[in-house]
Amino acid sequence: MNTLWIATACMAAGMPAVAASAKPPQMPHYRFVNYTTANGLPDDHVYSVLVDGDRIWAGTDNGLGVYENGKWKTYTTRDGLAQQAVLSLALDKRTGDVWAGTMGGLSRISGGRIDTFTQLNSGLSNDVVYGVSVEGEDVWVATAAGACRLNLDTGEWSLYNERNTPMVEIWAYGVSAAPDKVYFAVWGSGLLEYNQKTGVWDKYEDPDRETEMVLFKDQGLIHDIVSSVSYVDKIVWASTYFGDSRYDGRYWHNFLTKDSGLPSNFTNFVKGVDANHAWFCTDKGLAYYDGVNWAVYTPSLTTGKPEMTVRDAQGNVTRVPVATAPANNYILGIDFRGGDIWVATAGGLSHGILQPQP
Numbered sequence: 001m002n003t004l005w006i007a008t009a010c011m012a013a014g015m016p017a018v019a020a021s022a023k024p025p026q027m028p029h030y031r032f033v034n035y036t037t038a039n040g041l042p043d044d045h046v047y048s049v050l051v052d053g054d055r056i057w058a059g060t061d062n063g064l065g066v067y068e069n070g071k072w073k074t075y076t077t078r079d080g081l082a083q084q085a086v087l088s089l090a091l092d093k094r095t096g097d098v099w100a101g102t103m104g105g106l107s108r109i110s111g112g113r114i115d116t117f118t119q120l121n122s123g124l125s126n127d128v129v130y131g132v133s134v135e136g137e138d139v140w141v142a143t144a145a146g147a148c149r150l151n152l153d154t155g156e157w158s159l160y161n162e163r164n165t166p167m168v169e170i171w172a173y174g175v176s177a178a179p180d181k182v183y184f185a186v187w188g189s190g191l192l193e194y195n196q197k198t199g200v201w202d203k204y205e206d207p208d209r210e211t212e213m214v215l216f217k218d219q220g221l222i223h224d225i226v227s228s229v230s231y232v233d234k235i236v237w238a239s240t241y242f243g244d245s246r247y248d249g250r251y252w253h254n255f256l257t258k259d260s261g262l263p264s265n266f267t268n269f270v271k272g273v274d275a276n277h278a279w280f281c282t283d284k285g286l287a288y289y290d291g292v293n294w295a296v297y298t299p300s301l302t303t304g305k306p307e308m309t310v311r312d313a314q315g316n317v318t319r320v321p322v323a324t325a326p327a328n329n330y331i332l333g334i335d336f337r338g339g340d341i342w343v344a345t346a347g348g349l350s351h352g353i354l355q356p357q358p
Contacts (some may be wrong), residue, residue, distance in 0.1 A: 007150040020120070020140075024310035025317035027295035028288065030352035032306075032340065040072030041065055044327075046344035050089035050098065051335040056096055056342055059333075064100055064109070065349075075112030081129070082107045088174075090139075092152075099139060101129030106141060117150070124148060125158025131185070131228070135177035142172035147184050159306040160194075166203035167192055174228035174269075183236055185226035191238055192219050221245050223252040232272040239267035244280055255280075257313035261311035263289055269333050273354020279341070280333035286343060297322075297352070298329045326350040 035041045035058075045063035050057040056067040062077040064086045075081050083104025091100045097110040105118040107129045107265035117124050124141065126321040131142035139150040146161030159250050167189045174185035183191040190205040230237040235303045236247040244255045257265050264284035272278045278290030285298025285307075294311040306325035311317045328347030335342050339354035 001074050002333075004204075011166070017073050024292075025293040025312050026357055027290065027320075028339070029295060029308070029320070029322070029355040029357065030297065030324070030325055032297075032343075032358055033351045033353065034327040034348045035067070035072075035351070036327065036348040040067075041349055042074045042076075044348050045346055046332060047085070047087045047333050048333045049342045049344040049349060051337040051342055052091055052096075052098065056349075056351075057089050058344065059089050059102075061085050061098060064107075073112065075109065082116040082118065086144075088129060088131045090134050092134045093138075093357065094136075099132045101132045101141065103128055105129065106132065106139075114328070115238055119131070123150070123182075125161070130172065131174040132305045133175045133177040135179060135182070135183070138174045138177070140177045140182055142175040142184055144159045144171055146170040147172045147175065148302075158199075160161075162232045165192060165201045173226065173352055176229045176231040178231050180234075181231065183231045183238075185229040185238065187226065188224055190221055190224045191226055191229060191236070192310060214281060217253050217254055217256075219246045219248075220225050220252055222256075227267060228269045230278070232273040233275040235272060235275045237270045237272040238354060239270035239280065241266045244270060246278070248275075255289075261289065261296060261317075262310075263296045263298065268331065272332050272335070279334045281334055283330050286326055286331045295320075297326055299325045301329060 012067045035043050042065045043060035045061040046058050048059035058065040062084050063074045066073050084101035085103040086100050088101035095130050097108050100107045105116050107114050107116045107131050118127050125148040126143035126145035128144035137151055137153045141148045149158045167186050169188035171187035172184050173187045180196055182194040186192055193202040201249050204221045206224045223242040226238050226240050228239045238245045244267050246253045247314045254261055264282040266283045267280050269281040278289050280287040286294050289296045292313045296309045298307055300307045306322045308320040308322045309317055326345050327350045328345035332347035333344035341352040343350040
């Protein structure tokens with residue numbers, strides 16, 4: 001008989017009680033410095049963040065901000081940006097160019113110059129660009145009407161949709177490219193995998209195809225509505241609005257609030273650090289997973305005060321005293337620099353400065 005797992009976007013039933021005195025595992029502590037329009041951020045609603053050496057790029061609802069030497073500079077449509085709302089960011093490590101996916105096209109920022117690609121002047125699938133990833137000479141793009149690839153050496157565009165890939169829905173919501181494989185998060189169509197060597201597509205779906213019920217917990221992708229994907233060290237991390245998944249090429253492991261440290265099953269974005277560590281950006285806070293234990297950083301959902309909780313492998317949850325928290329509990333993106341983190345939220349951009357263990 002199969003075990004029935006029930007999951008919803010906000011269910012937290014079955015979470016263990018918060019421990020009053022248990023000593024938590026050693027998890028990273030941060031002092032959060034928050035940036036808003038009051039100190040130069042283009043807009044408080046931050047969709048994406050990109051660490052580029054000493055520069056920090058923030059894709060907001062009202063332009064692209066770059067923070068350098070303690071000051072903010074903003075790029076808007078007046079500077080050539082495709083559209084004000086910047087949904088995704090990627091760095092070309094070969095050239096230093098920054099690629100910005102917007103609600104109105106794809107823009108490249110190179111040496112202060114902005115070049116924009118749209119459906120009208122290029123082979124872009126759609127002007128709503130949810131995700132972008134650069135690997136070698138290729139820029140991979142996830143759009144509201146399928147996926148595409150721009151080869152920077154030849155200038156050639158390749159389009160991918162329901163006609164030449166296994167995707168059913170064509171709402172491509174995220175992309176993560178590596179030398180061996182490229183993964184697309186497709187809204188309602190699961191995960192698509194492209195083998196760089198063979199040119200063959202594969203597809204991973206929720207095996208039970210149920211909207212809010214998990215019948216086979218670790219037998220496949222947790223849900224077909226995939227909001228983002230991160231491929232690092234040959235491990236796939238996938239986020240959905242009904243839980244999260246890790247896939248090592250052979251085995252799946254799924255995470256739900258009922259049996260993990262996730263503060264919510266509703267996950268906007270996931271970013272893997274390596275094969276065992278990942279960050280989950282949810283609508284109820286930022287979660288860090290070290291392969292065994294969990295830490296959650298958030299303004300309290302009830303009081304708004306800074307809060308950190310740690311969950312160990314046995315399910316014991318401990319509150320850790322903290323003085324600061326991310327700007328908002330609705331987390332949309334994250335990137336790293338050394339031990340520090342930069343967090344995109346619906347209420348500002350947060351810089352988590354790693355602190356010594358207490």
